[in-house]
Amino acid sequence: MSSNNKRCSSGISPTTQIQSPGSSKQGSTLPRSKTCGFTNTTSLKSKSERLQPLVTNKNSQLNNEILLDDIDKLPPAMVNELCLHARGLVTIPNLSQFSKLQMLDLSCNNLIRIENLRNLSNLRELKLYGNKIERIENLECLNQLQILQLQYNEIQSIGSGLVYLTRLQSLRIDSNKLSVIRSDEVLKLAQLKTLDISDCSIENVEFINTLSSITELRACHCYLKTLPNQFRNLRYLIDLDLSNNELINITPLKSLSSLRVLHLANNHIQDIQILSSLVHLNELDLNNNQINLIPNTFDKLIDLQYLNLSNNRINSWDDINVIRCMNSLFILNVDGNPFLSQVENSVEKLLEYCPSLEIINDVSLQNDDSTTIQSTSNEQLINIDNELREVDQSLEKSIAEVQAQFDMILSDLQKLNTLNNDSKQDKELMVKNSTESNVSNKKSKYRLFQALTFGEENYQNSDQGINNG
Template sequence: MTCPRTFSIMILHQELILLIGTSLLAREIFASTSCFSKHQISMYYFCNLTEIPLVPSDTVKFLLSFNNIKQVNANSFPLLEQLLLLEIGLQFTHSVTIGKAAFENLPNLQVLDLGANRHLYLDPDAFVSLSNLTVLRLFGNALGDYILQDNYFQDLISLEDLDLSSNRITSLRPHPLFYNLKSLKRVNLKYNWIQILCEGNLDSFQGKTSLIFSLNSNHLYYSSSVDWAKCGNPLRNINLDTLDVGSNGWHVDIVQNFSTAVEGTSITFLKLDHHIMGAGFGFVNIKDPDNSTFAGLARSGLRLLDISQGFIFSLNPGVFQKLTDLEWLNLYNNKINQIQKGAFFGLGKLNFLNLSYNLLGELYDFTFGGLHNVAIIDLQKNHIGAIRENSFKDLLRLKMVNLRDNAIKIIPSLPTLTTAYLGENKLVSVRYRTIAAMYLDLEKNRLENLGDLYILSQIPDIQYIFLKQNRFSYCVKPDNVMANSQLIYLDLGENMIKLVWDRNLCLDVFWELSKLQVLHLNNNYLTTLPQDIFRGLASLNRLNLASNLLFYLSPGVFPESLKNLNISGNQLLSPDPGVFMTLSILDITHNRYFCDCTLSNLLLWLNTTNTTLAGSQDDIYCVHPPAFAGVPLSLLLFDGCNEDEILKPLQFAVFIFTSVVLVMFITAVIVFIHLRGTCFVWYKKIKRILVDDLRQAPDASAYIYDAYLCYSRKDFEWVQNSLLKHLDSQYSDKNRFTLCFEERDFLPGEDHISNIRDAIWNSRKTICIVTRQFLKDGWCVEALNFAQSRYFCDLKDVLIVVVVGSLSQYQLMKYKPVRVFMQRSRYMRWPEDHQDIGWFLNNLSHQILTEKKVKKKSNVMELQSIATIS
């Protein structure tokens, strides 16, 4: 456990660090700001001043902190009769000296701040002539006992507030002339070194009333051995409004001895916070307060007692029984785990009890016995899981109980309340108990059944229900629901009500809430609103639907009484402005507006409506199309959108025409697919008629044959029927080509390889009919090699490959001559459908007549197609 002195020093250091940090931050803020005097205020922060500057005579406030002023004397200030506030705190020098009559030219000064100067040297007559001064701040000035023992404050007859905190005062014996400071109401001696205070030390304060006196964090009575009987009552004949002796490390014995010593002294508010009374959790050798600890305060008229932030583990019987006038008791942040029977006996006038941030686990029927007048009990941040049925039964004047952040699973009986805080517990259902609250907080629990709302809304006189951050996802409507609701405020935000309404459950949950004025349904994943969901809400004025997934609002979904609607953060694309006509305040920011002509009505309404739009106009922006993404609606114009009405007849005509053309085109495509062979025949006939049956004959001067047909002998019959009869001129006069093939044109007795070579070199093109038999025939493969050699010799693409049958590309690539060809040229495949043969033969004829020269450029072969049809 940290000793009180260390604890006090830690707090002092934290405050000094905060002060220094604040000054450094202020330096950054004001460094770039010129020092000025205007509007009767003279501001000179961080101006590197070493002397008091001249300011206008009508100055009312004069601020000189954060400079380098070392000395202030009688000649430092001109006559400033209107000056009321002077601040010369925290100078960046080692010391500041205040000379004799330094402020005599400031006769009406009311507030003087000299605080946070590291070493302040005061002349005994420094404050003469300041008869109107009411506030004097001398905190953090390293002042010693002399500041009180000498007559520094003799002329301060109007002084009300004296701050001497964070100095080096060790003994409290004020000068007798302190008695003349009749107006003094507050003396702050916090963070000094006063270790003992006995009778007679404060005689100069006798006769003063309503005095606020702070001796917080002084280590008072902690380390010194005190003879309490000899020390006497240090507060005799002093009437204290507030006495702050907290953070002095007082245990039970010191508190008891002090209470006995000051017996009979009038104290309205006693602060004993940050004490070390109590066993804590496990220190059984340290005493908790008992019925004698505060007994000495019985005749003090104590009305407020603060014993927060300590180690009290058990409230023993009658511990406060002598404090019969107590109205306010603060036990916040102790280690209270047990409240013994009769712990609050004698506190018949207590109005407020704070037991928050303790270790209570259960409330019994006797826990609050004796608190007949209590109105407010704060029990938040304990570990309360069980509450007996009659725990609050006899508290007839109880109006508010705070049970937030505990472990309650069942709503307790709360018969006389107006306000009940039960948020952040473990409630899973609402069992109807005796509750008479007007304000009921059930936020952050585990409620899942939306049907509980029917029960809660029938609590007599209920007006406010908070159900935010529960788990509403299904609904079982209870029987015998009666219309008896006075509800005016309902918060159902951050639940999962979408799951309820998507199954058409409890769609009448709001129908009987005729007096409801405010409804929160934000963050409920809603995509649509059932059409009659708000039926019966005749008084609804404000509705919050923010952060849902709504993309459409149907007309008439909101009640006519609605004036304030928050629908920000949804998925609205092009909302109908007619939905918003009755509203006075509307928030439609951060939606997903589709900025085309369908949004023109909303844009027109936004530009003409008197409805107040919440949020920034820049937050109402387009999301689609991408060209308008992020553009605020306020910058858009839709002047051309009215042309749609004019163009409607034309649009209809275009639609009909397009539909007819599309149907005809699809019909033609279907007919062509099924009769494409016939169509090709007719195409050829029409072409012959139109061009007078003129044929283009190949140039015979250069080659003997138009093409050499290379195939396997086993395929001759198929080649003859499929190609020769349709292409070779000797088979039919209608054919245009002179073809060379082995069975007719090879010279008998001639070497076969010579015949192949002659056929290739005397023909314009070589056509290889590649079948499975072709790939097995060595002569055919050799002919393919010869044809490719001519390709590289003449730089002409003279080879045409026609693949017949079900040969795959993988099977073709296994043969090197074919693979070499396929790497530089495309092959033709014999059609499987009979009606495509005519088209194929026409294409093959075109290939025979087309001469493709190969141009060598930068060692890369490029094909340049030059059509030369003889």
């Protein structure tokens, strides 16, 4: 296995993913709250972790492990995603038949050049990380591309390689040999939201002025000594990581009113007064700097939930007095500061200062109250059990009453049914008797009629006999 493949810790095999035409990807979010905790930032992850392939849409109708020789056997019109991760590729195979392709993963191979992508005009996501690519080239036909991953290559400059990617939203070019990024090289990336240039020998980020739509910027482990005034134009920036640099003055950050997450660990920062203007901050990491106090103006940071000031130079408890007013704070790390040695139980005193704290110096306070919590939980369970028993008894009583009422109603229905049957029989009998009576009357009338008729005939016959005599 090549050195590039060793850096890629993922064992994902090459796959194809075929989707229905109507399927679409949903962007993931990274929530930071009390319920889910804070996410690890790029600066805290190892290189192997950062090489993990991003998860793509799993709602595919077919997911087959393929060999390179089998590519031609795939139905091109149905293939939306193709993964050739860690296949030892030296060149990109001819994929021109896959004109419907939207995601292509060529990560962790031995590729030197970007080529054979000319007909993939529908491509939305391209993964080329963990190769040996030296230049960004031959991407001019990918004008629908939204995600491009080029981290862990040997790229020395961007050049004109990104000029045609006007719809690009996410660019990872970290861990390369970049030393300079010019404004004209990224000028066309007007829709770019996420940019990672970490682990590069970049000394300034003045190009950032051209990326006014950016929401997430990672530039940790660079050689940044100053920040340009152009930062004030990044009004949509939400997540900023400038850790592991050589920063002293952070004044240009004061206008980033939308910022939620700020990482400035491992710099040379002393004055953090200007951060008081970032009133929407949720997460602030200032670990391992040269800070000697928390400004009283930090009481404006009413949304701050996570504050890391470990390994700084805070000498007095009075210098952190402002945390008494920070009611949203629930994670605080001030470990490695001189003032903690002034009291025997620093955790208890910090909790007195800020009762909302749940984690202090990476120690969860819930562990100290485990006995009380367990006792409270048992008592609550007993109360719930008693209440359930009362409910069961009440239900049994109610069910018995309902059953008795049901039996009474059933009995009444049976009686009504019997009465209805008797009434019906009486009615039928009356109808029968009436019918019989009518028949009898008709017969009597007929007999009377016959008798009368017979009598009249006899009377006429007798009169005729007298006359003849």
